Amino acid sequence: MEASAVYLCSATPAFAIVSLPPRPSLPRPLSGRFIKKSRKNVCRRFALSKTLQESHVSASSTSSSSVSASPVTAKPSFDSPARRAAVAEVKASPDPISVLPRVEGVLQVQDYNNLIRYFGESRRWNEISQLFDWMQRHGKLDFASYSSFIKYMGISRSPIKALKVYDSIPDKSMKINVSVCNSILGCMVTNGRLESSMKLFEQMKDDGLLPDLVTYSTLLSGWIKVKNGYCKAMRLVQELRSKGLHMDSVIYGSLLAICASNNLCEEAEMYFQQMKNEGHPPNVFHYNSLLNAYSVDGNYMKAEKLVTDMKASGLVPNKVIMTTFLKVYARGHLFEKSHELLSELEALGYAEDEMPYCIIMDNLAKAGHLSEAKRIFARVKERDVKSDGYSYSIMISALCRSGLLKEAKQLAKDFEGKYDRYDLVMLNTLLRAYCNAGDMESVMQMLKKMDELSISPDWNTFHILIKYFCREKLYHLAYRTTEDMYGKGHQLNEDLCSSLILQLGQSGFPSEAFSVYNMLKYSKRTLCKSLHERIVDILVAAGLLKDAYIVVKDNTPLLSEKCLERLAISFMKSGNINLINDVLKALHLSSYRIGPDIFHMAVSRFIAKPGKKDLLLQLLQWMSGHGYCVDSSSRNLLLKNAHIFGHKQIVAEILSKQYMMSRKTGSWNAKK
C-alpha cells in the first residue's frame, strides 16, 4: 500500500513522519531576529549548548559558600589604582579566569560585579559562568552579583541555569531581595516561561517578597503577545493597585501594547487618556501602540487625528510611527495613502528593510490586488532592500491563496536557492506551497529540514500535511500524522478529521477511522451530529460491532433510525451474544422502534446457544416489562425449544403474558 511506502522510509524522530539518520550536530546559526520570533523552538535549538553550560555549573555550584566570609587581608581603598589595574587585567586577558587567583586579594565584590557586567555585555557566556562560579566558591557575592548574573543567564537563554543559581542562594533574605527576584522573573518571562514565572512570583510573595513597580512591569511584559493576555494583565494591575502602587509610564506602555495586540481599541484609548490625566505625557511608544490598535480595523480617521496630536505635542514621527501609520492605511485599503507614506519612508532612508513593503504587499494581496502586490515585490528586489525572506513568505502565501500553485512553488524554490535560513512560519509556507503543487519530494525535504533544524511542527504544519496526504489518497499516512498531532497536544480540526474518517472507512481502515473519531471526541467538546452516524456506519460495515455499540450508547438521540436499524440487524446477526440485550436496551432508549424481526433474530441467536438461556429469559422478561411482544414465528421457535429452559412452564407463561398484552393494545409493540 502506498501509505506504508512513505512510512517505510521513516522512523520517527521529533516528527513522526520524517526519518533522518543520526541527529544533526549544532544547527546553523540563524539571525537574531529569526530566533527571537520563535521562542518555542529556541529552547530546542540550543539544547546542546545549554547542556554543555549546565554540566559546567553543576560541577562547581555545589561548593557555593556563604556570602559574608571573604578572606580579604589587605583592603585597598575605594577604586584604588591597584584594583582598577586588576580589573583591567582580567578584562584584557585571553584567559580571564586564570588571572583571578593572582588578584584575589585585591578585588572587591563590586569589582567582580563589574566583570560580570563586562562579560555579559560582550556576550562571553563561558567566562561569565566561570567567573560567577569563582565568586560563589570564594564568597564574593552580594545581591547585585546574583541580579546581574541571572539577568545575563536570561539573555543567553539559560533560564534553567538561572533558576539553579537562584535556588542555590543560601540566604533567605537574599532570595526575596527585590532586585534578585525581578531578575529571575524577567529571565523566566523573556524565555517564554510565563506560567512558571507567575508561580514563582506567588512563591516569592509567600516567602516575604515585597514586589515593586518593576516586578509588575516585568511580569506584565510577558503577557503582551499572548492571546487573552489582557485578563492576566488586568489581574496584575489590580494587584499592584491594591498594594498602593501607582502605574507609571512604563506600565502604561505595556498595557497599551497588550490592548493593541488583543484587539482592544477602546481599552487602549481609555488607558491612553488615563495616563495623560495622571500626568504622564505619552511618548512615541505610547502613540505607536495606540496607532497600532487603530490599524487592526484600519481606522485611519482616528489614526490621522492621533498623528496630528502627536506632532502638536512636539514629537516627531519616527520610522516606526510612519510604518505603523502606513499599516493603518493599508489595512483600511487606502493604498494610495500608504504608497505615499512608503515614498516618504524611502526618501528619508527609512525603507532600508522590507517591513513597509511587506505590509503593503500583504494587504494588497489580501484585498485581491495580486498584480499590484507583485509590483511591490519587484520593487523590493530592484531597490536592493534588506530582506529576511518575509516578502517571499507573503508572496508565496498570496499565490497559494489565489490558486497560482506553480508560481507559488517556483517562488518557494527561489527562496530556498537564495536564503539558507528557515523558521517555523517560513517552513510552513514552503510546505504549503509544495503540498498545493503536489510535489511530494519537496514536501519530504521540508520535513527533513525541519528536523535538522530541530524546529517542532505546530498546528499549521500538521494541518497542511494531513490535508495534503488526504488529497493524495495517502489515508493511512494522514492517519499516522493525525495521531502524531494529537499526541503532541494539538486540537484536531473537525472538518479535516471528518473527511479523513470517511476516507479511512472507505479504504479499509475502520479501526483507524474509529481512532480518529475518538481523538477528535477527546479534543473537542461537541462534535457535528453526522459524525457519530458516519462512524457507526463504518464500524457496522466493518463488523466492529462492539465499537459501534459503544458509540450508539453514548449518542443514541443523535442517530437516525436507519443507522440504528443497520446496527440492530448486524448486531443481532453477528454481534457478541452477551451484549445483545444491552444493545436492545440502548436502542429502546432512542426513538428507534425495535421491530419483531429484530427480536426474532435475537431469539434465534439465543436458541442456537442453549448455554445463554438465562440471557434469553432476561430478554423475554424485559420485553414484557416494556410492552414488547415476540412475533408468531419467534413464538413457535421458543415453544419448540422450550426444553432448553428446563421447565417448559416458564417460557409459556411469559409468552402468554405478552400475547394478552398485545391483544389489549392491538399491536405487537406497545411503544408508539
Added chain:
DNA sequence: CTAGGGTTAG
C-alpha cells in the same frame, strides 16, 4: 555600575 517597558512583516 541592581531589576522593568512599549515598534512595524509572513
